[in-house]
Amino acid sequence: MNIAIAQLNYHIGNFEKNTEKIISAIQRAKQNKVDLIVFSELCVCGYPPMDLLQQSDFIEKCNESAYTIAQECDGIAAIIGCPTINNNDNEKPLYNSALFLHNKRIANVFHKTLLPSYDIYDEQRYFEQNKTFELLEFKGKKIAITICEDIWNINTTHAPMQEFLKHTPEMIINIAAVPFAHNQEYINPQISQQFSLPIIYVNQVGANAEIIFEGASKVLNAEGKIVCELQKFSEDFATINTEVDFLKQGDVASPYNKIETIHNALIFGIGDFFAKNNFTTATLGLSGGIDSAVALVLLTKAIGSKNIRVLLMPSQFSPDHSIADAKQLAENLGVHYDIVPISPIFTSFRQSLHPLFGDLPFSVTEENIQARIRGLLLMAVSNTFGNVVINTSNKSEIAIGYSTMYGDMNGSISILGDVYKTDVFALAEYINTRKEIIPNNTITKPPSAELRPNQKDSDTLPDYEILDAILFQHIEQNRSLNEIISQGFDSKIVVEILTRIKQSEYKRFQTPPILRVSSKSFGSGRRIPLVAKY
């Protein structure tokens, strides 16, 4: 049997475009004499559709799309992901389903059993779980049709795969929408080894604000060896012949480079955010520091230097080298820049506020006014020229609240908000591998917000190596205060950092969407009460 894998980039709610893409892939598959083409989870509407699933006309559109696609399925069968209606009263109104399309109709429907409700997932909010387990029989083969997590957790009581195995399937098809995280692998050789069955795993690719889907669909043989793998961060299409390819030896996995993967994921995430929103141009504040430098390089790689104009907004405290470094980077990249010194506006604010503040000493108020003037100037550029403001905060500073609301926290999308400061440095080194794009001085000088004379991050923060290690333990690894201290970290520093994380929850509530590249990013995957004492 010839099976095609269509790894496509769907746009949530864009039924016309999604249907067109799916039909186009079916036509390509027909030309390739494919018997069955497989698409990913909820492909007709895109994933995750969230509360759009609660709108009746949205579900009608899903249904219409499925029927339209079915009309193309003559001489070929297709598996598509689509929400379907559950008519049982007092249950959730929908199923997350795989439709088997054949002979121009919806010939069979399979529902998802294990509905993730953790981190960024809320599937139990919308879907009822499947309770029946039948195989698909097609071209003399018995196939288990599974959706995403249904293939895992074989040891769970009533795991769907336990039920399917009772009917002795010959292969497993898994349609999925698996968010990318650099420190997680979702499909691994052990999975097909434990079933001794080949697996065809079809993931979506694309980025939807926070969440990035990497693609990397694959076919594993019964020994758990990868016999076919599709591209990462790109649409792709492959055809296998089950009689031939399931018997292949399998490839050796390519070596994994964390920083390279994050680098590629972010560029893809930025590009798709712009494409799906019909945005073309961007702006950001280029300070001469490392965060805005790395952000600008990634942005340039994603949307092109001619679509970017940056602002250099030196304060009275900015040393000359900052402006020089920022200029140098903009020139290296061929990005248009304007210099707007903020001192005159700052002076105007101080004069207007003098009747209220009198001669109070320079404080965090004045630091924040400067950060907010910068944020305001970027928004003015955005309003006038249509350039989308890019937020350049990193995960370390977002974690401990070392950034100014309505100032440097502004932006439509945060590029580095899930990247720790130490990894921002590593990204800079990676970017400079072949030649110096980011000025070395930007990488080697001590980080500073330059909001008061001779300010350095290290005045008020622990060393970033230590900070990031503690943050990782608490955020990604979910370790408690005592557990982290017992790992050997200085208890005073751990207490201080965990306290700052809690105290800055209110800032994160108003943070732009953050491109998620780790297993635990700030945003919809981490939900902490705002009014809590803990």
Place this chain on the structure above:
Amino acid sequence: MNIAIAQLNYHIGNFEKNTEKIISAIQRAKQNKVDLIVFSELCVCGYPPMDLLQQSDFIEKCNESAYTIAQECDGIAAIIGCPTINNNDNEKPLYNSALFLHNKRIANVFHKTLLPSYDIYDEQRYFEQNKTFELLEFKGKKIAITICEDIWNINTTHAPMQEFLKHTPEMIINIAAVPFAHNQEYINPQISQQFSLPIIYVNQVGANAEIIFEGASKVLNAEGKIVCELQKFSEDFATINTEVDFLKQGDVASPYNKIETIHNALIFGIGDFFAKNNFTTATLGLSGGIDSAVALVLLTKAIGSKNIRVLLMPSQFSPDHSIADAKQLAENLGVHYDIVPISPIFTSFRQSLHPLFGDLPFSVTEENIQARIRGLLLMAVSNTFGNVVINTSNKSEIAIGYSTMYGDMNGSISILGDVYKTDVFALAEYINTRKEIIPNNTITKPPSAELRPNQKDSDTLPDYEILDAILFQHIEQNRSLNEIISQGFDSKIVVEILTRIKQSEYKRFQTPPILRVSSKSFGSGRRIPLVAKY
């Protein structure tokens, strides 16, 4: 049997305070010769604890609190709400439980069955559902211990009450944490009528950023008549004697006034937000318009005029009457005000941006710069004096994006973000019932943002009566475009409004927390993908 109802205000994660309150109520009950005292759902940790439930030390603290409270239970029994650990592998790690404390120990544990996962609720994210149904036997009475929704949906397959009724209980105790919404009633006479059983319903009171809990705990007799009702928006304590009170006739429900209820809910919500965050003072921008006027009155009632300082920030386009109206209101309330004209700063911005913008005509850029200067000035006051910035946007403008990010959308809490503009007017009338607190001119003049010459809201928005009616149909009633048009609204206006709702999703992503008073508020109860075409 004497049963006490403890309707308390819990602080999420503040175990010391919560435990102290609970023990203090137990001691009071002992003095009143109470046999059993009942507290609300998850009272040891407060509701909703959200992802704090995923921190192991948080669960340990819950457990410790339960044991500490149990030590007080000699000569009295207590029912408290507490998360408990589920040791079954591959299930959710916790239960949402009611602990029966007696003879200084945890004598019995009952788990919640129906775990809400819709709107603001995410209980299936954390909790496994209960599968066993036994009654509590105490003092010769058989009692069904239920948690929140377990008492509803009697017609559901395997509804918990169906299971309990098989064991012929003599009364129902329901511990709950029911969010307030002016257009929803959670416990009604039909519930006890269908069981022909008395119900003791114990709700929490308090506000946790978005969500307000109204209290209003009550006892219903077997005929569904209310024989005891505790206060709304206040801690309260009551004792009933089951032999006497279950036989009472019951009171007639007091007439319901929507605007009065919203008014009281908001004042309570503001006050508790300040109290639980240890905030004492606030600021806002007073424009002479209706939104900031109503917001200021509510704020004054919540935290007192001496704790507030407001800014009047006239632009070059502000007519004299706006300043006069704003001053008059501040004086009526005894609130300190400062006047900071924004023109000098605005001029400074225009000069600094002139090299970029040249002689482009006055546009939305300049409107937004002014709104953002105001936001920045308020934040400067906040930084210097510690006054919390109050957001004064209403639900109508948040819905259609008629507000400026990082400008008038600033704030730590949005007071009116779940109140439609027409209800803001009604609140103003209600506030002025006995005497003119809000200047009549503020109520009667046409609404305007005053960001360009002679600007009026009606230049670009439909009449607020029509706008709000359409918004209500779409947001609260979840009606689709076609459904709303079929109700008789002008299709062009409906299309325009629904399009604006979608297009402003990105603004709401960065909105402050909104005090929720309706059944569907912007915030965690409404989750729409940011990158969608629908």
